[in-house]
Amino acid sequence: MPECSDLIGRIQPKLRQLFMTQKRVLISASSGTGLMEGAIRNCANRKVLNCVNGAFSDRWRQITEANGKANEVLEVEWGQPILPEQVAAKLATGEFDAITVAHNETSTGVTNPIPQIAQAVRQAPNGQEIMILVDSVSSLGGARLEFDAWDLDVLLTSSQKAFALPPGLAFCAISDRAMAKAATVPNRGYYFDFLLLDKYLQKNQTPATPAISLLFALDKQLDAILAEGLENRFARHLAMRDRTLEWAKSRGFTPFATPGYESPTVTCVHNNRQIDVGALNQFLRERGMILSNGYGARLRDKTFRIAHMGDLQMADMEALFTAIDEFLETLE
Ligand SMILES: *Cc1c(COP(=O)(O)O)cnc(C)c1O
Numbered sequence: 001m002p003e004c005s006d007l008i009g010r011i012q013p014k015l016r017q018l019f020m021t022q023k024r025v026l027i028s029a030s031s032g033t034g035l036m037e038g039a040i041r042n043c044a045n046r047k048v049l050n051c052v053n054g055a056f057s058d059r060w061r062q063i064t065e066a067n068g069k070a071n072e073v074l075e076v077e078w079g080q081p082i083l084p085e086q087v088a089a090k091l092a093t094g095e096f097d098a099i100t101v102a103h104n105e106t107s108t109g110v111t112n113p114i115p116q117i118a119q120a121v122r123q124a125p126n127g128q129e130i131m132i133l134v135d136s137v138s139s140l141g142g143a144r145l146e147f148d149a150w151d152l153d154v155l156l157t158s159s160q161k162a163f164a165l166p167p168g169l170a171f172c173a174i175s176d177r178a179m180a181k182a183a184t185v186p187n188r189g190y191y192f193d194f195l196l197l198d199k200y201l202q203k204n205q206t207p208a209t210p211a212i213s214l215l216f217a218l219d220k221q222l223d224a225i226l227a228e229g230l231e232n233r234f235a236r237h238l239a240m241r242d243r244t245l246e247w248a249k250s251r252g253f254t255p256f257a258t259p260g261y262e263s264p265t266v267t268c269v270h271n272n273r274q275i276d277v278g279a280l281n282q283f284l285r286e287r288g289m290i291l292s293n294g295y296g297a298r299l300r301d302k303t304f305r306i307a308h309m310g311d312l313q314m315a316d317m318e319a320l321f322t323a324i325d326e327f328l329e330t331l332e
Contacts, residue, residue: 005204007215012204014222017230018140019155019173021147026197027218028170029211032137032158035170036100037063038192039154042182043131044069044098049090051075051082053112054105055296056135064100072096078298079268081261082112084120091124097181098131104139106161107295109268109305110257111139115150122151131178137161140171141225142237142265142309153178159214162237162265164310165221169214174198237264240308240317247321248306251328256303265309268294270302275331277304283327289320 008027015025028035040048040063050061052075064071074090076082082101090096099121103114114134121130131153136145140155142162147155156172159165174194182194190196191208200207225233244267245255256268271277277293277300284290294303308317 004210004212004215007212007219008201008204008206008210011215011219011222012201014219014226015171016173017226018222019147019171020145020149021155021173023147023173023175024198024201025171025173026194026201027206027210027215028172028192028197029168029206029209029214030170030191031160031167032135032156032170033059033063034192035154035156035172036060036135037067038189038194039131039133039156039172040064040067040069040098040100041192042185042188042194043133043154043178045181045185046097047071047095049074049087049096049099051087051099051101051112051117053080053082053108053110054078054102055107055298056137057100057102057105060100060102060133060135078108079110079256080258081110082117084113084116087117088120088124091121091127091130094125096124096130097126098133100133100135103134103136103145104143104263104265106138106263106266106305107268107299108256109263109266110261111143111263112261114145114152118150118152128177131181138309139263139265142233144230144234147173147175151175153181159218162309163218163221163225165217166214168211169218234264236313237309240312240314241265241267243314243317244306244308247317251325256299265307267306267308268299268303269306271304275328277301280304280324280327283330284320284323287323289323291320 048071133154138161140157153175159169160167254270292305294300
């Protein structure tokens, strides 16, 4: 219906502001993982370099392999960032045509230096042909990501993290280079075919049923985000991050992320006091709050994670720290 095209047409320029791009931003009725699969199916033909420093970047390795694409893995110790020189060393062979990397590794609270990594890619022997695929599911909308200026090819996110919306939508900016590449890649599939999605987007339409109710929510939230102002929003996230790190250290906990690479949207805390995270969460739940245990078997109970993203304010963080302090006092 024309009302729906109007809605998509209203949303598109606002999404472009968040992605800092003049290019298209596709909207998908899926979670972010769907577009991770889409990026692999559309943009990789020869060999993918999967940069892994946590559970979510490892998901892209799994997706690459599940789609039968050749790959190689650059894995660093979890808690460490992926560094541009490590990427450059791998790409020196000239055999890769795509690289996957998470901007914000939600399982470890590490932010990877995407602009420097992208520069290293472009300086590789076949750097202009390499598709730079970036997962910013837990950071876009809460941190600065400049799709055009950083010369990225796919930058994707979901509705339910730093956008602070219900789950069910995913978005990705796609470069002209990636669109041209997709046209040469066979077996792109149908639901996440970038060429088909782009063709419809040009008419403010989608090839399959759009999640209209969620689009209304998105339209409203984008207005709220832009009214706050992107710079203010990024600064609010950084201030909450700094306060969270300060609180954790002052209570004898060490941050899990390598200093200098701490995420602006989620802090992963090393549980070096060996508190019972389940008991802490039960205590918090009774007070209307919750935090996340460490992600997966490797980090559960060894770490816990405090989100400071989306619409959370400093006052919310202070209320959380006061409640955790009360819990810690019960242990003494
Ligand atoms: C949550 C998350 C995902 C998965 O996104 P879905 O929307 O749940 O599919 C992928 N990558 C990162 C970094 C995440 O935080």
